[in-house]
Amino acid sequence: MTARLxxxxxxxxxxxxxxxxxRLYFEEAGQGxxxxxxxxxxxxxRQYRAxxxxxxxxxxxxxxxxxMPWHGKSSPPAGWEKEEYRLTTESYIDQIMTVARELxxxxxxxxxxxxxxxxxxxxALAHARELRALVGLQSAxxxxxxxxxxxxxxxxxxxxxxxxxxxxxxxxxxxxxxxRWETVWHYMQGGPGIFTGDLHFYQGVxxxxxxxxxxxxxxCPLYMLxxxxxxxxxxxxxxxxxxxxxxxxxxxxxxxxxFPMSEHPEAFLGYLRPVLDEIRATTT
Amino acid sequence: MxxxxxxxxxxxPAIVRWGRDMNETFMIEVGDTQxxxxxxxxxxxxxxxxxxxxxxxxxxxxxxRECWERFWQKVPAPGxxxxxxxxxxxxxxxxGDQRVLMAYLLYLKLxxxxxxxxx
Numbered sequence: 282m283t284a285r286l287x288x289x290x291x292x293x294x295x296x297x298x299x300x301x302x303x304r305l306y307f308e309e310a311g312q313g314x315x316x317x318x319x320x321x322x323x324x325x326x327r328q329y330r331a332x333x334x335x336x337x338x339x340x341x342x343x344x345x346x347x348x349m350p351w352h353g354k355s356s357p358p359a360g361w362e363k364e365e366y367r368l369t370t371e372s373y374i375d376q377i378m379t380v381a382r383e384l385x386x387x388x389x390x391x392x393x394x395x396x397x398x399x400x401x402x403x404x405a406l407a408h409a410r411e412l413r414a415l416v417g418l419q420s421a422x423x424x425x426x427x428x429x430x431x432x433x434x435x436x437x438x439x440x441x442x443x444x445x446x447x448x449x450x451x452x453x454x455x456x457x458x459x460x461r462w463e464t465v466w467h468y469m470q471g472g473p474g475i476f477t478g479d480l481h482f483y484q485g486v487x488x489x490x491x492x493x494x495x496x497x498x499x500x501c502p503l504y505m506l507x508x509x510x511x512x513x514x515x516x517x518x519x520x521x522x523x524x525x526x527x528x529x530x531x532x533x534x535x536x537x538x539x540f541p542m543s544e545h546p547e548a549f550l551g552y553l554r555p556v557l558d559e560i561r562a563t564t565t
Numbered sequence: 566m567x568x569x570x571x572x573x574x575x576x577x578p579a580i581v582r583w584g585r586d587m588n589e590t591f592m593i594e595v596g597d598t599q600x601x602x603x604x605x606x607x608x609x610x611x612x613x614x615x616x617x618x619x620x621x622x623x624x625x626x627x628x629x630r631e632c633w634e635r636f637w638q639k640v641p642a643p644g645x646x647x648x649x650x651x652x653x654x655x656x657x658x659x660x661g662d663q664r665v666l667m668a669y670l671l672y673l674k675l676x677x678x679x680x681x682x683x684x
Contacts, residue, residue: 427653432667439668442583446671450647454640509643512650516643 289333291354296383298350298376305380306354307347311339314413314561315389317381318346319397321419321540322368322483323433323444323476324467325353328394331546337554341561342390347380351475353467366478370487373400374407390560394418395514395539396483401503402493402522409501414560416553419539420505421518422525423488430484434474441469444476451539453510456548464543490522498528502564504556505529508537532556566637566680567593567600571609573679580679581607584672589665592622593677596630602676609676624661626677632656636677639684648674 289310296305308326310333318329326346333344348355351366377400381389390413393401398420405415433444448468452461468476496503503526507519516533523529534541534552541549574580584607593600599615601622628636628651635645644650651657659666666673 428649429663432663435664435667437664437668443667443670446674447649449671450649450674454646510646512644512647512653 287334288339289330293354294380294384296379298379299372301358303350303358304356305347305350307345307380307384308333309343309345310334311341311343313341313343315381315386316342316344316557317377317386317389317391318344318542319377319391319393319400320346320349320352321395321397322479323352323471324448324464324540324543325349325355325470327353327467328464328540328543330543331550332542332553335550335554338550338557342557343386345384345386345389349376351472351478353470357472366472366474368396368479368482370400370403370482373482373487374403377404378408378411388413390414390416390557392416392418394542396479396487398505398514399483399487399489402489402496403487405496405498405501405503405526406489406492409497412501413564414502414504416556416560417503417505417519418541419507419511419514419519420522421514422490422493422522424484424513424518426484430477430480433480434477440473440476441471444471445469447476448540451511451513452544453508453536453538455510455536456538456545460546461544464540467543493522494525496526496529498526502560503529504532504560506532506534506541506552506556508534508539508541510536510538513539530556566633566683567595568612568614569683570602570612570676570679573682574609574676577679580672580675583607583675584669587669587672589623589669590621591661591666592625592627594625594627595633598630607672622661624659624663624666626657626659626666626673628657637680637684639681641681648677 291308325348329346351357398417401415401417445465445468523531590603601613603610
């Protein structure tokens with residue numbers, strides 16, 4: 282065999298989430314502290330391909346990236362054709378904690394981007410004692426609606442193309458073209474209405490502005506890393522949230538946009554490795 | 566800048582392909598100056614400068630001149646790299662048929678960013 286194989290393994294797990302059987306796809310690499318990675322709205326776990334392939338991280342961490350139900354290679358549950366997909370705060374928290382438990386992850390570090398960066402704030406409120414640390418990428422307490430997400434799921438608009446167009450603009454013009462367009466491709470592959478359904482949480486019910494002051498980082502450290510080119514969860518949005526969370530550690534990532542781990546993996550790893558080193562050195 | 570869009574776009578098949586089903590006339594407003602761009606099969610057939618009298622258009626994208634100038638920098642500053650970044654702050658307004666605008670959003674983003682190559 283001459284093909285270069287990555288040290289990443291992809292598997293399917295049968296897990297019941299919210300009372301419904303799911304065939305869930307996840308990828309993993311490495312050994313050690315579990316690091317559960319949450320992808321952005323309307324995309325999938327491929328966004329974390331560089332983290333999964335980074336020996337400096339996988340030497341100490343068991344990196345796991347799962348595709349949320351309805352996303353990537355995780356099929357929607359039986360009966361999906363009869364319902365509108367809608368992510369809520371409760372269903373999102375439940376799926377993350379269920380996946381962690383069912384995969385046997387003990388006190389994982391949870392890292393999420395965008396909707397994942399939002400849900401880590403909710404996890405900090407609801408499950409701090411069960412988690413070793415939280416890393417929010419493009420993390421903001423709320424983003425108001427500034428366009429109508431109904432157009433992302435409309436019979437007379439190509440969903441793949443318009444979702445790709447939204448993702449394209451959220452990235453930094455300085456990120457490498459190949460990685461930016463791969464990130465667009467993930468968006469173009471999303472199922473109909475899935476990006477919109479995730480934004481129901483992000484631009485609606487996932488608002489956590491009223492409660493973030495209650496986050497206790499002495500129970501679970503919180504790191505917030507935000508790319509400077511993101512206008513959705515902008516550095517200002519992250520800093521506004523962090524200002525109300527005692528002990529939150531903020532890093533503004535130069536030259537990166539809304540999908541740091543996927544649009545410019547090398548630059549992102551330069552910011553992530555020291556955070557993971559610090560978590561390993563300072564938490565148990 | 567905007568008058569150069571046809572030559573920039575039409576010479577770039579990587580942009581033209583995203584608009585191959587588009588046959589529309591739309592307005593770009595740069596401050597007080599109006600332009601009508603006509604697209605046929607992804608090629609920008611014409612850029613006409615106003616003022617116009619009773620000319621129809623499918624949708625309009627309006628922003629102040631200084632906003633377009635910042636948008637057209639070779640490497641725009643954070644917050645100025647994408648139309649939706651301007652939209653979030655209210656620095657650009659979309660009018661008319663939003664469905665067509667959204668259907669060709671990727672193409673339009675590439676077309677409207679093309680003048681950056683001249684910076």
